[in-house]
Amino acid sequence: MLHDLLFRLQTLFRRHAAERELDDELRFHLERQIAKYLKSGMSEREATRRARLEFGGIGQVKQECRDARGISFIETLVQDVRYAGRTLLRSPAFTACAVLTLGLGIGANTAIFSVVNSVLLNPLPYPDPQALLAARENDSRPNLKDIQRQTSSFASSGGVNVAPMDFTGNGEPMRVHAAFVDAGLLQTLGVQPMLGRWISDHEDVKGGPRNVVVSYPFWRDFLGSDLHVLGKAIRLSGNSYTVIGVMPSDFSLPKELADVFVSMWVAYPGEAPDRDVHSMHTYWRLKPGVTLTQAQAEIAQVDRRLSEQFPDTEKERGTILIPLHDWLVGNIRPALLILFGAVGLVLLIACANFAMLLMARAVARQRELMIRASLGARNSRLIRQRLTESTLLALVGGAVGLLVAKLGTMFLLALKPAALHRFHAIPIDARVFAFVFAISLLTGLLFGLLPAWSASRSDIAEALRANQRATGIEVSRSLLRSTLITAEVAVALILLAGAGLLIKGFLRLRSVNPGFNPANVITMYLQLPATGYSQFQLQTNFRRELLARINALPGVEAAMITDIPLSGNYVGHRVVIDGRPTPAVGTEPEVQVLSVMGDYFRVMQIPIRAGRDFLPTDREGQPLVAVVNEAFVRQHLPGQNPIGSRLDWIRTPEPHQWMTIVGVVADVKYSGLNQPVDPVVYSPFSQNDEAWRRWMTLVIKTRSPMAGLVEDVKKQVWNMDSQIPLSAIQSMDDLMAVSVAQERFNMLLLGIFSGLAVVLAGVGIYGMMAYRVNQRTHEIGVYLALGAQHRDVLRLVMKDGAKLALLGIALGLAGAIAFTRVMVSLLFEVEPTDPPTLIGVALLLAAVALLACYIPARRALSIHPMTALRCE
Amino acid sequence: MPSLSIDLPQGTLDLLILRTLSLEPLHGWAVSERIQQISSDVLRVQQGSLYPALHRLERRGWIKARWGTSENNRKAKFYELTKAGRRQLEIERDAWEKLTAAVSQILETA
Numbered sequence: 001m002l003h004d005l006l007f008r009l010q011t012l013f014r015r016h017a018a019e020r021e022l023d024d025e026l027r028f029h030l031e032r033q034i035a036k037y038l039k040s041g042m043s044e045r046e047a048t049r050r051a052r053l054e055f056g057g058i059g060q061v062k063q064e065c066r067d068a069r070g071i072s073f074i075e076t077l078v079q080d081v082r083y084a085g086r087t088l089l090r091s092p093a094f095t096a097c098a099v100l101t102l103g104l105g106i107g108a109n110t111a112i113f114s115v116v117n118s119v120l121l122n123p124l125p126y127p128d129p130q131a132l133l134a135a136r137e138n139d140s141r142p143n144l145k146d147i148q149r150q151t152s153s154f155a156s157s158g159g160v161n162v163a164p165m166d167f168t169g170n171g172e173p174m175r176v177h178a179a180f181v182d183a184g185l186l187q188t189l190g191v192q193p194m195l196g197r198w199i200s201d202h203e204d205v206k207g208g209p210r211n212v213v214v215s216y217p218f219w220r221d222f223l224g225s226d227l228h229v230l231g232k233a234i235r236l237s238g239n240s241y242t243v244i245g246v247m248p249s250d251f252s253l254p255k256e257l258a259d260v261f262v263s264m265w266v267a268y269p270g271e272a273p274d275r276d277v278h279s280m281h282t283y284w285r286l287k288p289g290v291t292l293t294q295a296q297a298e299i300a301q302v303d304r305r306l307s308e309q310f311p312d313t314e315k316e317r318g319t320i321l322i323p324l325h326d327w328l329v330g331n332i333r334p335a336l337l338i339l340f341g342a343v344g345l346v347l348l349i350a351c352a353n354f355a356m357l358l359m360a361r362a363v364a365r366q367r368e369l370m371i372r373a374s375l376g377a378r379n380s381r382l383i384r385q386r387l388t389e390s391t392l393l394a395l396v397g398g399a400v401g402l403l404v405a406k407l408g409t410m411f412l413l414a415l416k417p418a419a420l421h422r423f424h425a426i427p428i429d430a431r432v433f434a435f436v437f438a439i440s441l442l443t444g445l446l447f448g449l450l451p452a453w454s455a456s457r458s459d460i461a462e463a464l465r466a467n468q469r470a471t472g473i474e475v476s477r478s479l480l481r482s483t484l485i486t487a488e489v490a491v492a493l494i495l496l497a498g499a500g501l502l503i504k505g506f507l508r509l510r511s512v513n514p515g516f517n518p519a520n521v522i523t524m525y526l527q528l529p530a531t532g533y534s535q536f537q538l539q540t541n542f543r544r545e546l547l548a549r550i551n552a553l554p555g556v557e558a559a560m561i562t563d564i565p566l567s568g569n570y571v572g573h574r575v576v577i578d579g580r581p582t583p584a585v586g587t588e589p590e591v592q593v594l595s596v597m598g599d600y601f602r603v604m605q606i607p608i609r610a611g612r613d614f615l616p617t618d619r620e621g622q623p624l625v626a627v628v629n630e631a632f633v634r635q636h637l638p639g640q641n642p643i644g645s646r647l648d649w650i651r652t653p654e655p656h657q658w659m660t661i662v663g664v665v666a667d668v669k670y671s672g673l674n675q676p677v678d679p680v681v682y683s684p685f686s687q688n689d690e691a692w693r694r695w696m697t698l699v700i701k702t703r704s705p706m707a708g709l710v711e712d713v714k715k716q717v718w719n720m721d722s723q724i725p726l727s728a729i730q731s732m733d734d735l736m737a738v739s740v741a742q743e744r745f746n747m748l749l750l751g752i753f754s755g756l757a758v759v760l761a762g763v764g765i766y767g768m769m770a771y772r773v774n775q776r777t778h779e780i781g782v783y784l785a786l787g788a789q790h791r792d793v794l795r796l797v798m799k800d801g802a803k804l805a806l807l808g809i810a811l812g813l814a815g816a817i818a819f820t821r822v823m824v825s826l827l828f829e830v831e832p833t834d835p836p837t838l839i840g841v842a843l844l845l846a847a848v849a850l851l852a853c854y855i856p857a858r859r860a861l862s863i864h865p866m867t868a869l870r871c872e
Numbered sequence: 873m874p875s876l877s878i879d880l881p882q883g884t885l886d887l888l889i890l891r892t893l894s895l896e897p898l899h900g901w902a903v904s905e906r907i908q909q910i911s912s913d914v915l916r917v918q919q920g921s922l923y924p925a926l927h928r929l930e931r932r933g934w935i936k937a938r939w940g941t942s943e944n945n946r947k948a949k950f951y952e953l954t955k956a957g958r959r960q961l962e963i964e965r966d967a968w969e970k971l972t973a974a975v976s977q978i979l980e981t982a
Contacts, residue, residue, distance in 0.1 A: 021939075025900060025949045026923065028942070032901040033919075035944075056920030064924035069931055 107404020390448025
């Protein structure tokens with residue numbers, strides 16, 4: 001077998017040499033034979049004639065020798081490809097149609113596949129990634145330490161919390177992403193710094209040295225790619241840190257973006273030991289041979305001990321471990337898989353059209369095929385030739401598809417869906433190439449085989465004799481074509497239903513009232529450095545002064561709040577309400593806590609439902625006040641007048657410092673338009689004495705969009721303190737758009753796919769109808785000659801197409817009801833079987849189908865009876 | 873001469889070529905001559921089918937070809953038996969002997 005293969009290959013590569021040798025060998029034989037006859041006394045002419053005659057046709061012998069050497073398969077292929085290329089170039093319209101149809105289908109698939117490949121299939125960029133786990137819930141550093149000490153399932157584990165730090169000393173102060181880590185993190189991920197070293201265990205303690213490891217981009221952009229950077233100092237949030245390491249260029253944390261890495265103990269000695277501040281993502285690496293279940297069981301025991309030991313705060317916590325990859329892509333997997341399935345359906349429709357195109361072409365070339373068949377071409381040879389042609393088309397289609405995919409992925413990235421936020425580019429790698437090649441080949445072979453097989457099956461001789469219109473070929477072909485059309489329409493309807501549901505859900509989502517007016521509101525985030533602003537009064541003074549300066553700018557109205565809606569930040573506190581029985585420790589209701597300064601509600605146009613807004617007199621030294629949202633009243637003060645009620649954070653030790661509720665404002669969608677509204681307590685910045693909340697977000701409303709505003713504000717900030725960076729400068733409108741980007745992405749894509757599907761199905765119906773009308777020219781001519789009305793002819797012609805389309809729509813509706821259930825997680829307030837949507841898309845598709853039938857049918861009307869009859 | 877000769881039964885050509893080459897390497901023309909000679913001119917090889925058979929046997933690895941100089945000092949392609957070819961010759965010879973024995977038995981008794 002191996003010998004055979006090598007021999008064939010050798011023959012192939014030295015084809016010319018082999019051909020020459022064959023010539024030489026046969027010539028030698030003839031010469032010897034002639035010489036023999038000459039010897040026996042024949043004349044030269046006679047000897048030559050005799051030898052030639054005995055030998056037989058020299059060309060035929062050569063061909064048989066070539067066959068025997070096994071080169072014919074490849075030679076035939078080359079021949080067929082050449083032939084196919086020539087014939088395809090001769091009918092450019094057909095070729096363009098086929099290539100474009102497949103190119104779109106394959107391209108859309110490839111684009112989505114490359115996303116699936118990048119997001120779902122590519123392994124995590126850490127060694128031995130299947131041993132990596134993440135905890136579903138954040139945890140505190142003390143809990144993490146206790147678990148590390150009390151378990152043996154893990155080779156290592158570590159935690160990280162990313163928060164902003166201010167990097168100064170390089171021109172404008174800058175806000176950088178700082179990863180507050182524990183020493184085990186890097187070992188868990190299995191990565192080593194490119195330069196220097198990572199934070200060691202004995203440095204990750206209270207009072208440890210201020211060391212920092214920096215990311216590659218940070219090192220490149222801000223430290224000038226300095227190879228001797230180790231040991232140098234940089235200033236972060238007012239403190240000097242020594243650079244001890246630089247991470248490799250391809251390193252990133254699993255979920256977080258980070259520029260610098262510092263020990264949490266060192267950077268936040270005040271908060272690191274807080275057991276109840278659950279702010280760290282934790283990562284775990286299993287020891288070899290330990291299963292997830294075993295690790296989970298072990299960690300559950302520690303969790304139980306912790307909850308008994310610290311019932312006040314740790315009662316409700318628990319650690320649920322999941323594979324890191326699942327944790328990262330779990331949310332987007334359903335959307336991507338649904339899109340992948342949808343785009344696969346588009347390809348099926350494209351393939352059906354491709355098959356029908358090939359069939360129509362086969363009919364047009366029937367005569368040619370018959371002649372070749374009657375000249376002795378074997379059936380298998382004819383099929384093979386046509387398969388070569390369809391595969392060639394499909395491969396060219398695949399190449400076009402790659403181009404479409406390249407553009408497609410750029411488009412996908414431009415949509416900035418949450419699923420792709422980690423990607424700057426979606427590579428078309430070897431796996432994507434293999435994917436394109438495989439589906440192109442499969443398409444060409446499978447969908448080329450369908451028509452080729454249906455055309456070649458019948459007896460060609462009979463076909464030659466018989467009237468073309470009524471042969472067995474035609475019957476089987478038209479059945480195949482009807483099936484394809486029906487299936488196309490059904491699949492298109494399923495896609496359209498899916499898209500319709502997503503669009504409806506998206507419109508619902510967009511029409512959700514966010515609770516504020518985002519128009520002309522610019523937001524900016526700033527954080528006061530710990531040094532210089534550790535005292536709360538200093539923070540208050542800074543805020544008050546800054547707000548006054550910005551409000552002094554012409555045409556603006558500014559306020560500040562800790563966290564703006566949709567920013568993703570959330571600070572919660574447990575509260576107690578005066579006069580209510582105190583709930584058990586640890587079960588007090590939790591509310592979102594926001595500090596504001598200035599006319600926040602007026603700037604954001606959040607309506608006041610009862611009571612009053614904060615006043616400038618609600619400041620330090622004055623009675624404590626609070627404003628709550630309607631959700632708070634609904635959940636915690638139902639049926640009561642909230643104004644005048646008093647509440648406080650849970651405090652140990654007491655006594656309470658009661659805040660009096662002075663107003664109720666409308667609900668705001670803080671966590672996302674499709675998220676429920678939590679109870680919220682607003683309090684004045686100046687009264688909410690929590691010095692650790694050093695950050696604030698400016699919200700600035702302008703009467704009209706203002707170009708220089710951002711620069712003006714920066715100038716005001718830096719006039720007060722040049723060490724404070726401003727970041728996350730964005731308009732509320734942009735934030736709104738970003739918050740629904742994933743939904744928009746899903747909707748747009750499925751919308752595009754279903755649009756493509758409808759167009760392709762329409763083209764398919766149109767093609768079939770045009771073909772039918774063409775075939776029935778004679779029949780229609782007779783009708784018209786006999787005095788049939790236009791109406792009758794239209795009905796006659798359209799009946800077939802309409803029947804198939806309606807059948808397809810009915811099947812599609814059944815399919816949609818069965819399939820759209822998988823989309824539940826992507827839909828916002830829409831049932832997957834929403835009747836108006838299903839009816840709507842069915843009507844839309846029916847209209848397209850009828851139009852596709854009508855255009856060719858109109859052409860039937862213009863047939864002149866005499867011409868039609870003459871064409872017999 | 874032609875009236876005396878018979879065409880080769882299907883499938884025997886390979887056996888004859890292998891047997892002929894088992895004595896010494898020969899070129900194609902010599903193979904056909906030798907078969908004719910040894911069979912006292914009874915068997916006649918269709919020259920048109922000789923060469924495809926040679927190429928087929930070469931592809932199977934039973935014979936191998938090399939270019940050499942013929943007895944009349946010309947460049948010619950010589951075929952010789954390989955080890956695999958020798959084994960194949962034994963197999964085919966056995967099969968042939970069984971076949972002819974069975975056929976003659978039937979012819980004699982029936």
